[in-house]
Amino acid sequence: MTPSTVHSGLPNSGLASTDRSEGWNRPPIIEPDGEGELLEVAMGPHHPSTHGVFRMDVALDGERVIRLKPVFGYLHRNHEKIAEGTSYLASMPYTDRLDYFCSLTNNWAFALAVEKLVGQAVPERAEYLRVILAELTRIQNHASTIGFLTQEMGASGTPLMYAFREREKILDLFEQLTGSRMMCNYMRFGGCRVDMSAAMLDDARKIAAGLPAFIDEFEALLSTNEILMARCQGIGKLRPELAVNAGISGPMLRASGVDYDIRKIDHYGIYDRFKFRVPLGDHGDVYDRYMVRVLEMRESVNILNQALKDIPAGPIMDPKSKIRGFRPKPGEAYGRIEAPKGELGFYLISDGTPNPYRYRVRPPSLINLTVLEDMCLGESVADVVVIFGSVDIVLGEVDR
Amino acid sequence: MKTVEEIRAAIQAAVPGAGVEIISNPSPSGQHSLLIAHSHALQVAQFLRDDAELALDFLSNVTGVDWLDKEISEKVKVTRTVTKTVDDVEQQVEETVDETRKRVEPGYLESVYHLFSVAKKHGPVIIRMRTGNRTDQVEMPSLTPIWRSAELQEREIFDLYGVVFTGHPDLRRLLMWDEFKDHPMRKDYVEPDDYEYEPTAHDHVLQRAKQHAASETAAIQEGAEAAR
Numbered sequence: 001m002t003p004s005t006v007h008s009g010l011p012n013s014g015l016a017s018t019d020r021s022e023g024w025n026r027p028p029i030i031e032p033d034g035e036g037e038l039l040e041v042a043m044g045p046h047h048p049s050t051h052g053v054f055r056m057d058v059a060l061d062g063e064r065v066i067r068l069k070p071v072f073g074y075l076h077r078n079h080e081k082i083a084e085g086t087s088y089l090a091s092m093p094y095t096d097r098l099d100y101f102c103s104l105t106n107n108w109a110f111a112l113a114v115e116k117l118v119g120q121a122v123p124e125r126a127e128y129l130r131v132i133l134a135e136l137t138r139i140q141n142h143a144s145t146i147g148f149l150t151q152e153m154g155a156s157g158t159p160l161m162y163a164f165r166e167r168e169k170i171l172d173l174f175e176q177l178t179g180s181r182m183m184c185n186y187m188r189f190g191g192c193r194v195d196m197s198a199a200m201l202d203d204a205r206k207i208a209a210g211l212p213a214f215i216d217e218f219e220a221l222l223s224t225n226e227i228l229m230a231r232c233q234g235i236g237k238l239r240p241e242l243a244v245n246a247g248i249s250g251p252m253l254r255a256s257g258v259d260y261d262i263r264k265i266d267h268y269g270i271y272d273r274f275k276f277r278v279p280l281g282d283h284g285d286v287y288d289r290y291m292v293r294v295l296e297m298r299e300s301v302n303i304l305n306q307a308l309k310d311i312p313a314g315p316i317m318d319p320k321s322k323i324r325g326f327r328p329k330p331g332e333a334y335g336r337i338e339a340p341k342g343e344l345g346f347y348l349i350s351d352g353t354p355n356p357y358r359y360r361v362r363p364p365s366l367i368n369l370t371v372l373e374d375m376c377l378g379e380s381v382a383d384v385v386v387i388f389g390s391v392d393i394v395l396g397e398v399d400r
Numbered sequence: 401m402k403t404v405e406e407i408r409a410a411i412q413a414a415v416p417g418a419g420v421e422i423i424s425n426p427s428p429s430g431q432h433s434l435l436i437a438h439s440h441a442l443q444v445a446q447f448l449r450d451d452a453e454l455a456l457d458f459l460s461n462v463t464g465v466d467w468l469d470k471e472i473s474e475k476v477k478v479t480r481t482v483t484k485t486v487d488d489v490e491q492q493v494e495e496t497v498d499e500t501r502k503r504v505e506p507g508y509l510e511s512v513y514h515l516f517s518v519a520k521k522h523g524p525v526i527i528r529m530r531t532g533n534r535t536d537q538v539e540m541p542s543l544t545p546i547w548r549s550a551e552l553q554e555r556e557i558f559d560l561y562g563v564v565f566t567g568h569p570d571l572r573r574l575l576m577w578d579e580f581k582d583h584p585m586r587k588d589y590v591e592p593d594d595y596e597y598e599p600t601a602h603d604h605v606l607q608r609a610k611q612h613a614a615s616e617t618a619a620i621q622e623g624a625e626a627a628r
Binding site for chain 1: 427
């Protein structure tokens with residue numbers, strides 16, 4: 001059986017697709033060695049390594065992956081259609097449910113797009129609060145991602161629990177501030193919903209002061225670990241040209257050595273006020289993706305310290321911002337931020353009514369999966385799990 | 401970065417005969433876009449990606465938009481001859497009257513591409529393409545050969561809007577299952593009446609359930625009569 005004749009009996013099997021196109025930006029065509037038969041495996045939708053309901057249909061020649069097709073849609077609820085049927089503000093809590101690990105950055109991206117659409121200013125203190133919360137979100141996301149990645153390599157629990165211990169402190173602060181640990185629903189068009197008290201800011205400072213020790217400990221546990229290095233180095237390589245062409249963003253793009261961080265490019269919010277470096281990888285393999293995330297956590301702590309030092313007193317909502325009767329003038333806007341998983345964008349078209357005519361989420365998790373097949377081909381099936389884990393996806397955002 | 405007018409001029413210089421139209425955006429975001437004709441779309445895309453000055457190597461976002469048929473009513477001045485009785489004498493008088501005329505502007509499906517440059521760190525440049533109508537001319541050239549990032553996103557537009565991207569290497573539904581009919585993101589999409597089960601159906605769900613049950617009973621009766 002050759003791959004072109006693979007026909008899976010599974011419904012919606014990607015392996016039945018006839019895509020054999022060639023080109024520098026297409027996945028390479030790998031022929032089986034001709035010995036024995038091909039094995040088709042449906043990894044998922046309930047495979048524990050898929051972080052939810054996601055399926056990869058894999059054609060295997062022995063241990064070697066010769067074809068891989070992702071199957072999406074198990075968590076599809078047509079978020080965009082729902083948002084088109086409701087007002088702008090009513091979509092804000094629903095953005096929490098996209099990437100449910102990083103609800104605050106989702107809020108920010110949506111608020112930013114709407115602020116661009118109507119030309120809304122944001123007061124200084126609210127900008128600082130946004131930066132503080134976004135960087136805390138980034139730290140807990142990266143720590144958990146690394147925890148899950150090691151979990152999938154067989155380090156059952158320890159690194160993940162280290163990460164969750166730290167995440168717990170950050171979530172406690174989120175709960176204190178927003179009333180919810182994960183579904184924060186915190187940002188508004190033109191500011192933030194509630195102010196952070198002095199006591200809460202002190203708590204945030206305490207968390208920030210404890211983070212370097214945690215990252216050191218995390219690194220001592222993992223970075224030079226022999227098993228982690230053996231499982232991650234040289235696996236799932238991604239070339240920088242392909243990464244850019246395929247729209248890869250976030251730590252995955254930077255691990256391939258492409259210097260592109262939207263915080264540095266767009267200077268959205270007040271990111272031009274902070275000093276931080278953009279860590280880059282060299283090889284574009286799984287280990288680089290791990291390392292870039294660790295270094296990004298350190299840079300986030302840097303930003304956090306600067307923001308917590310400089311945060312001014314003042315209002316947290318622009319007095320001119322409209323909550324009731326919010327009807328943007330006809331037009332469109334695309335706003336994007338550097339979310340922990342990559343470029344999170346919102347594209348809005350207004351026709352002058354209270355509901356958006358078109359509401360589109362640019363999901364980094366989905367687009368980063370474009371090159372999943374390219375990275376996995378030729379590797380063994382056990383590596384697929386590790387490569388997939390290094391992409392860092394949340395299904396709530398992939399399927400929307 | 402170049403303005404949209406300069407980009408349009410650059411495209412027209414590089415790709416002769418390429419139809420490019422500027423679509424202005426009245427929003428404070430000021431993100432104007434370029435409408436590209438199908439015939440030269442791939443050459444234009446290639447130029448945008450490979451031109452040394454623009455270097456738009458990063459296709460970030462691809463979106464579908466559904467524009468329904470629009471009914472436009474216009475006031476037109478019409479001159480016509482009317483017979484009037486003035487001072488008990490019938491006269492032919494020319495008269496100008498305001499008349500409201502209605503015409504239907506056909507709807508279309510649109511795809512919007514947001515381009516950025518990683519090399520030059522600028523953007524966005526927005527290009528759009530439109531289909532002929534919403535029913536039988538829904539083809540559009542795929543830009544996946546130029547930017548791989550369009551692969552999954554164009555599949556999503558095909559799935560949810562029904563735009564057929566010619567030249568796409570693997571055009572299948574992305575989020576809905578293969579057997580699904582219709583395209584849920586279209587503005588005139590009607591939900592199937594039996595998709596949700598409610599143990600104690602009420603209000604519009606109950607109404608829909610009743611309608612559905614009635615049509616099913618009718619179908620069964622018809623079948624039974626045909627068998628007789």
